[in-house]
Amino acid sequence: MFNSCILCPRNCGVDRTTTLGVCQVSNRVKIARAALHFWEEPCISGTKGSGAVFFSGCSLHCVFCQNEKISHGQVGKEVTIDELAEIYLALQNQGANNINLVTGTHYIPQIVESVKIAKANGLEIPIIYNTSGYEKAESLKQLEGIVNTYLPDFKYMDSSLAAKYSHAADYPEVVKEDIAEMVRQCGTPVFDDNGFIQSGVIVRQLLLPGHVKDAKAIIKYLYETYSDNIYISMMSQYTPMPQIAANYPELNRRVTKREYDSLINYAIDLGVENAFIQDRAVAKESFIPEFNNYLN
Numbered sequence: 589m590f591n592s593c594i595l596c597p598r599n600c601g602v603d604r605t606t607t608l609g610v611c612q613v614s615n616r617v618k619i620a621r622a623a624l625h626f627w628e629e630p631c632i633s634g635t636k637g638s639g640a641v642f643f644s645g646c647s648l649h650c651v652f653c654q655n656e657k658i659s660h661g662q663v664g665k666e667v668t669i670d671e672l673a674e675i676y677l678a679l680q681n682q683g684a685n686n687i688n689l690v691t692g693t694h695y696i697p698q699i700v701e702s703v704k705i706a707k708a709n710g711l712e713i714p715i716i717y718n719t720s721g722y723e724k725a726e727s728l729k730q731l732e733g734i735v736n737t738y739l740p741d742f743k744y745m746d747s748s749l750a751a752k753y754s755h756a757a758d759y760p761e762v763v764k765e766d767i768a769e770m771v772r773q774c775g776t777p778v779f780d781d782n783g784f785i786q787s788g789v790i791v792r793q794l795l796l797p798g799h800v801k802d803a804k805a806i807i808k809y810l811y812e813t814y815s816d817n818i819y820i821s822m823m824s825q826y827t828p829m830p831q832i833a834a835n836y837p838e839l840n841r842r843v844t845k846r847e848y849d850s851l852i853n854y855a856i857d858l859g860v861e862n863a864f865i866q867d868r869a870v871a872k873e874s875f876i877p878e879f880n881n882y883l884n
């Protein structure tokens with residue numbers, strides 16, 4: 589599979605044992621952080637935290653990336669599949685509500701194997717797959733029965749924005765197909781008695797400054813397509829990173845209260861009820877975790 593990698597829509601076709609594709613990582617699993625994480629939606633993090641494993645590398649590379657150090661594969665530590673399974677178990681032992689696999693697109697086969705090993709050794713908490721939404725639906729099929737909850741982004745409805753900011757004009761069509769596959773696999777959200785999600789789909793929309801219109805088109809599409817069979821998480825936490833100012837000055841500011849309120853009010857007027865909204869105070873760089881933090 590890795591000798592001519594076409595795992596994701598980039599279809600690089602490179603031999604990842606010798607050459608790097610767009611995701612910038614080899615066939616060996618590299619992780620940038622594995623730790624309890626407290627800044628996801630309340631039904632994921634709670635007070636005990638989500639057991640987040642941040643994978644190094646990314647196949648999308650948004651110009652405004654909030655985690656650029658890891659998306660370019662610059663930081664991280666290689667682990668074997670057995671070690672990855674042990675990390676899941678260690679996070680469970682620390683009290684994590686779930687295992688939260690962050691940007692694992694380019695490691696789907698290893699994720700499948702590691703979860704199987706961990707489950708055989710006592711992993712019981714749900715598996716969350718946290719993704720940019722730029723996946724091949726046929727690759728996601730490998731995760732059926734492995735992942736309990738999908739947490740995809742829906743970044744752009746307008747393909748010209750997807751081309752400009754992520755060099756992926758096909759993003760809107762790809763993410764629509766992915767979410768359909770995710771809902772097929774996981775169905776309507778199910779929560780336990782404490783309000784923690786056990787299965788289902790939560791779609792995240794990170795509002796970009798100046799792009800309320802596109803965000804509204806996304807919310808409209810999601811609600812008209814899935815009604816209340818998914819949750820929508822409307823995020824205001826966009827933080828302009830240092831790399832953005834020179835080439836994309838329009839993104840070099842935070843989202844205003846007026847922009848975010850406009851999006852929320854639009855969703856309410858549409859009839860959206862299953863949604864998460866954010867306190868704008870979270871738009872701080874300090875909420876972006878430090879990387880190079882491993883359990884072992």
Ligand code: SF4
Binds near residue numbers: 608
């Ligand atoms: S997983 Fe990486 S190498 Fe494979 S197609 Fe995607 S970007 Fe290219």
